[in-house]
Amino acid sequence: MGEKLRLDRLVCSQKAGITRADVKKLCLKCRITVNGKLARRSDAHVDTDDEIIVDGERLVYKKHIYIMLNKPQGVVCSTKEGQSRTVLDLVPSELMRKGLFPAGRLDKDTEGFVLLTDDGDLAHKMLSPKSHVPKTYSVRLEKPWEESYKQIMAEGMTIDGGEKCLPAEFEGSPENDCECTLVLHEGKFHQVKRMFKILGNEVVFLKRTAIGEMPLDPYLPVGSCLEIMHKDVEKLLTH
Numbered sequence: 231m232g233e234k235l236r237l238d239r240l241v242c243s244q245k246a247g248i249t250r251a252d253v254k255k256l257c258l259k260c261r262i263t264v265n266g267k268l269a270r271r272s273d274a275h276v277d278t279d280d281e282i283i284v285d286g287e288r289l290v291y292k293k294h295i296y297i298m299l300n301k302p303q304g305v306v307c308s309t310k311e312g313q314s315r316t317v318l319d320l321v322p323s324e325l326m327r328k329g330l331f332p333a334g335r336l337d338k339d340t341e342g343f344v345l346l347t348d349d350g351d352l353a354h355k356m357l358s359p360k361s362h363v364p365k366t367y368s369v370r371l372e373k374p375w376e377e378s379y380k381q382i383m384a385e386g387m388t389i390d391g392g393e394k395c396l397p398a399e400f401e402g403s404p405e406n407d408c409e410c411t412l413v414l415h416e417g418k419f420h421q422v423k424r425m426f427k428i429l430g431n432e433v434v435f436l437k438r439t440a441i442g443e444m445p446l447d448p449y450l451p452v453g454s455c456l457e458i459m460h461k462d463v464e465k466l467l468t469h
């Protein structure tokens with residue numbers, strides 16, 4: 231047994247851009263069935279496990295949605311419409327829901343893994359400073375990295391304004407002396423860029439490649455979304 235909900239509320243919670251008035255009309259036009267029977271009333275209570283078919287399409291109830299977006303440069307992590315395109319503009323209609331938001335921010339010029347969800351509790355757990363969920367970044371620097379970076383970052387750097395960072399894991403690429411990987415356990419404003427700046431270097435390209443133990447799907451094209459299966463969601467919180 232699932233949860234009991236009004237049919238109109240249930241349908242609206244799963245499909246963006248559909249109102250309760252629309253659900254009422256669909257019922258009147260005999261376009262919704264519940265467990266094989268025509269749904270006459272949109273205010274009837276149904277079970278979230280019921281077989282609900284809207285216009286021939288089975289609606290599988292999910293309390294929350296979790297989307298992996300490979301954010302391109304030039305797109306902002308915001309829900310507000312402004313002059314720039316937002317991450318929500320990249321969500322295909324079949325994944326779009328009311329209340330979807332980016333859990334955490336990447337800079338406009340940063341690429342990579344952004345989690346979009348309507349699950350405020352999970353977002354809070356992932357972003358809370360106490361959670362220390364690791365975020366992995368692939369970094370291209372203006373100048374070659376130096377061996378000393380590893381220890382300096384492992385000790386916890388102090389960046390501009392006297393902000394103290396948690397220990398971070400730096401790994402220089404053996405193949406390219408301007409490329410490296412950095413794992414942070416927090417998310418201060420422009421943190422990666424500010425950490426390298428203190429070391430006299432400059433970030434020229436930044437991409438987030440993992441959140442917790444979940445890597446960005448290497449086959450997910452930049453600008454595309456992928457629904458994360460519920461069984462995998464815990465990986466976003468694990469160390």
Ligand code: URA
Nearest residue numbers: 337340420421422423
């Ligand atoms: N650190 C940065 O400097 N920018 C980001 O977008 C993420 C981490």
